Amino acid sequence: MINVQYQAPTEQLQQLVSSLYRFDYSGHALREVERADRAQFRIMLYGQGSYRFADGNEYPTYPVTVIGPTTRPFEAIASGPVSIFGWGMLPAGWAALMGAEAENWIDKAFDARRIFGDTIMDLREELIALAEPAAQFALGEAAAAEIYRNLDGAPFEFTAMVDRWLVDDSDPDVDVLIAESGLSPRQLERMTKRYYGMPPKKLSRKYRALRAANRIAHGDSLDNSDLGLAFYDQSHLTREVKQFTGLTPGQLRAGTSKLTTATMMGRSALGGKVSPLISDS
Structure with missing residues (x-):
């Protein structure tokens, strides 16, 4: 069974984040299509899987994953139950986080530790410890506000x-x-x-x-x-x-x-x- 809960971002984040969400899957093997979308910031609360993009490249679901803007649908794959907390990144949010050409990251995923180092794992552990979605949304908003603190040059x-x-x-x-x-x-x-x-x-x-x-x-x-x-x-x-x-x-x-x-x-x-x-x- 798939369940996705959404929350609108606070006014502070509205130009940076499209929405926050928690995704839960409680079945066995999962293979679902995800439509083309904006960039995503995803924190794996439990479970593991992968993303297979239209060019045939497949990336694991890292503990914290950044997915670049997608131009084609891609597959979300898991071997069992999965829970993910995340948010969509608007283009200004991508620029504030990455400071890099979005074109170079289309239809790709990478380990967020490449940007933040192991400190991003602290946020993951805090989200796991909270368990309840309402508390996770509150923490996620605070974390996103901190992540996007440097807005110099955001378009x-x-x-x-x-x-x-x-x-x-x-x-x-x-x-x-x-x-x-x-x-x-x-x-x-x-x-x-x-x-x-x-x-x-x-x-x-x-x-x-x-x-x-x-x-x-x-x-x-x-x-x-x-x-x-x-x-x-x-x-x-x-x-x-x-x-x-x-x-x-x-x-x-x-x-x-x-x-x-x-x-x-x-x-x-x-x-x-x-x-x-x-x-x-």
Whole structure:
């Protein structure tokens, strides 16, 4: 059985963290698809497993794992029960933590001890000792605030502009973003690759597909809606949704992936507390 609990970040963290969550799986072998997403910071409370990405590379679930922005769906694999506490990292949060090009870390995972050393294990032990999700969320928020304390150079203005562009139109036009930013196409591509891991056109496609997938998973029809009309036809919709979620519209409606369903329903419940880019995708 899969259970995912979500919590909206505090106002202090809203430009850095998309949401905090606790994931629990109580069954035997687990092999679930995770849709393309923003970067993730994950602390293994118990259990072990791995992440297999679209390029065939497989990474273990380290005690504390950082997953870069993902451009394709990937597999979450475990041999038995698993519990994970984590949070999604918004592009400004990635920049504040890593200070590195997101493009170089797409579809990859690494041991957080590469950044923090063994001190990050103290946070893990404290979370394990608390056990109760409410207390873990409180500690996680405090830890994230400390982790993101150095905000020098965090691109808040740029990422707010890009996020607004992604939200305001069902089929965001790159030319609109070029005009608003005042950047050349090449400069804009370099900036979005640096903070989001991909060029603006692919970023637009990713969130268009994820928003459509979310609506479909909730049983909504896209017929004659602005979002539905953003796709050429049903085949185009199916290809795009599958490319970024690993699932067809029919599989989303049927709830084939319990993890994807739990993720989308949990984030949607945060509506009004987080950006629509988070709750609607």
